Amino acid sequence: MSFTYNRTVRFQDTDAAGVVYFANVLGICHEAYEESLEASSINLKDFFTNPSVAFPIVHASVDFLRPMFVGDKLLISLIPQKIGVEKFEITYEVTVAEVVVAKAITRHVCIDASSRSKQELPDEIVQWLETNRRDAEGAERRRSREIM
Template identity: 45%
Template sequence: MIFAYQRPIHFADTDSAGVVYFARLLSICHEAYENYLTKKGINLREFFNNNHTAIPIIHAEIDFFYPVFCGDIVIINSKITKINDKVFQIDYLIKKEEENIGKGMTKHICINPQTRKTKPFPAHFSEQFFH
């Protein structure tokens, strides 16, 4: 399933050369992830402040094909793939109009925040998130 998120590039997203700063584009991909969680009915406050389950990012990458400037409208197409009962990956295709301008990826793992040990995704999360 592909989920689209659209957003303008703000001045604060750019570096001294006037192009989007690499870490900001990865942050915008995370905004797309948060927007997906919200659309799936997941309460962000509860999700990010849960004493029983945490789903941190264990790997992230971003590749640029073309520069992005202040005022550009970007569309982040996110594809979520469940790797196993503890890990999922989100692949991001970043577009400006119809042109692919970059791609990114984040890999997430489910853990118990108290023990920091991996654990399977809770059933209620899997039902909301992966369907």
């Protein structure tokens, strides 16, 4: 199945209208991304402070389908997918009580931290991508059988 992350909306996540501030949805999605890396035994400190390689986000988008409020229990599902030898994309689905409230995408490129030039994804990230993608595809097949 896709990786899932549970999170409660906090007051600090909201704006003056009492709903989650739009930019904070990407922050919440990034929390899920970090948790998925850690669940795959990737050391976060090494991953984010490695002086030789970096994974900047080069594209991000969010579709807001329903508002999210303080106290809402979010379930963030993410599916990473390799889209080239040096890049990957993560799709996120944010639900509250089994209702999809937002969908997001982040696209990441692997670069050499010194030269800032693109480079191939390291093996541990390729493995993370393959494992999470395979798990998500298996869950989708199981769901489609349940519907029949």
